[in-house]
Amino acid sequence: MAEPRKISFTINGMVRDGQAEPRRLLADFIRDDLGLTGTHIGCEHGVCGACTILFNGAAVRSCLMLAVQAEGADLRTVEGLASADGQLDRLQQAFRDHHALQCGFCTPGMLMAAWDLLRVNPTPTEDEIRTGLSAVLCRCTGYQGIVEAVKAVAGQRHAAR
Amino acid sequence: MKPPAFDYHDPRTIDDAIALLVRHGGEAQLLAGGQSLVPMLNFRLAAPAVLIDLNRIPDLAYIKEDRGQLCFGAMTRQRQVEFSPLVAHRLPLMIEATRLAGHLPTRTRGTVGGSIAHADPAAEYPAIVTALEGEMVVQGAAGKRVIKAADFFRGAFTTAIDPGEILVEIRMPVTPDHSGWAFEEFSRRHGDFAIVETAVMLTFDANRRCRAARVAVSGAGAIPLRMPAVERMIEDSDLSEKIIVEASAQAAELIDPATDLHASAGYRRHLTRVLVRRALTRAAAQARGRN
Numbered sequence: 001m002a003e004p005r006k007i008s009f010t011i012n013g014m015v016r017d018g019q020a021e022p023r024r025l026l027a028d029f030i031r032d033d034l035g036l037t038g039t040h041i042g043c044e045h046g047v048c049g050a051c052t053i054l055f056n057g058a059a060v061r062s063c064l065m066l067a068v069q070a071e072g073a074d075l076r077t078v079e080g081l082a083s084a085d086g087q088l089d090r091l092q093q094a095f096r097d098h099h100a101l102q103c104g105f106c107t108p109g110m111l112m113a114a115w116d117l118l119r120v121n122p123t124p125t126e127d128e129i130r131t132g133l134s135a136v137l138c139r140c141t142g143y144q145g146i147v148e149a150v151k152a153v154a155g156q157r158h159a160a161r
Numbered sequence: 162m163k164p165p166a167f168d169y170h171d172p173r174t175i176d177d178a179i180a181l182l183v184r185h186g187g188e189a190q191l192l193a194g195g196q197s198l199v200p201m202l203n204f205r206l207a208a209p210a211v212l213i214d215l216n217r218i219p220d221l222a223y224i225k226e227d228r229g230q231l232c233f234g235a236m237t238r239q240r241q242v243e244f245s246p247l248v249a250h251r252l253p254l255m256i257e258a259t260r261l262a263g264h265l266p267t268r269t270r271g272t273v274g275g276s277i278a279h280a281d282p283a284a285e286y287p288a289i290v291t292a293l294e295g296e297m298v299v300q301g302a303a304g305k306r307v308i309k310a311a312d313f314f315r316g317a318f319t320t321a322i323d324p325g326e327i328l329v330e331i332r333m334p335v336t337p338d339h340s341g342w343a344f345e346e347f348s349r350r351h352g353d354f355a356i357v358e359t360a361v362m363l364t365f366d367a368n369r370r371c372r373a374a375r376v377a378v379s380g381a382g383a384i385p386l387r388m389p390a391v392e393r394m395i396e397d398s399d400l401s402e403k404i405i406v407e408a409s410a411q412a413a414e415l416i417d418p419a420t421d422l423h424a425s426a427g428y429r430r431h432l433t434r435v436l437v438r439r440a441l442t443r444a445a446a447q448a449r450g451r452n
Contacts, residue, residue, distance in 0.1 A: 058240065066164075
């Protein structure tokens with residue numbers, strides 16, 4: 001077995017240190033070592049998108065990265081969306097308003113993927129939203145509400161222009 | 162599942178990576194963006210004793226134009242390609258293909274070189290480098306060598322990269338004036354590997370006749386197939402609808418598709434005909450519009 005490596009990175013604005021065997025997946029490190037279980041693990045091969053987090057500001061599948069690869073990085077998980085006093089982020093609030101979750105398993109992945117989508121394209125069309133959200137699978141098939149939620153946030157931005 | 166145990170190295174330079182590769186020989190596997198290799202590790206379809214991670218080698222990530230070619234460092238992220246003004250300006254076909262390669266979150270990590278070295282028969286970038294007669298630069302202890310696309314893909318998931326060598330750069334010609342291009346694919350779900358896909362580049366002359374045509378089809382065989390016979394039918398023509406229909410029928414004749422879980426051979430042949438026709442139609446209209 002390979003020796004564990006020391007790693008240190010920023011997650012949701014806090015510096016966290018730890019040790020990880022090279023084979024340890026980033027998703028497992030976040031959930032099991034850091035106790036941040038908001039990030040979900042579905043398929044473990046990059047298809048379902050439930051484990052999507054922001055890595056240096058851009059969405060990645062955390063089940064397709066090794067924890068040691070996060071050394072020095074700036075990560076954000078679903079726990080980092082709401083403000084410290086529990087006030088929901090605008091995207092989270094839109095999910096709530098539009099009934100954009102049923103069982104909730106895919107929700108952290110949907111939120112982080114939608115966050116990245118809105119960052120690179122602040123005013124997406126419905127087609128672009130659907131293409132972007134195809135990165136994450138919802139097995140409740142509650143896509144309509146999710147699309148409506150992202151549209152609502154994009155619409156606020158349209159209006160603000 | 163979880164990956165099996167391996168020793169891990171993350172060298173900072175190409176030379177260090179090559180030295181590690183030479184030292185560990187067949188025990189070692191290179192890790193690029195990890196969007197194919199890590200699933201294989203998780204499924205334990207791959208179990209290398211040593212993993213050499215190329216993600217901390219800054220010299221492998223760049224996009225630059227040099228003597229009529231666009232050069233991509235092998236570790237250039239697909240996401241960087243997608244949003245690159247230089248690529249949008251000089252090789253927009255590459256942007257079109259990139260948007261069909263996985264999803265934004267996989268393109269954040271996935272690399273140009275990783276896709277090409279992995280050589281999945283249905284991946285987008287191998288089809289483009291084959292159509293455009295691109296070149297792959299590989300580097301080993303003895304130095305660099307350049308491999309043309311026609312000599313690079315040897316079979317499904319098999320390339321001309323020798324053990325002890327690393328793919329360091331991919332080069333493709335920039336888009337000539339008066340050109341049109343198209344990348345067409347069919348997949349069951351957005352972001353999936355294609356069942357069949359085609360890359361087309363057409364260059365017209367001042368008289369609106371096709372001066373040069375490049376056509377490649379992927380997913381219909383073990384490696385991307387460039388189609389000189391189809392190109393010859395198109396070149397020096399006005400690309401009338403009749404010629405496009407005949408050329409796409411010819412393309413469907415040239416492939417040797419397999420039947421598998423995803424599609425029958427007959428369906429792949431059908432898709433080839435339809436997709437080549439669509440791509441030629443779109444590329445021709447675009448080339449005429451830019452004349």
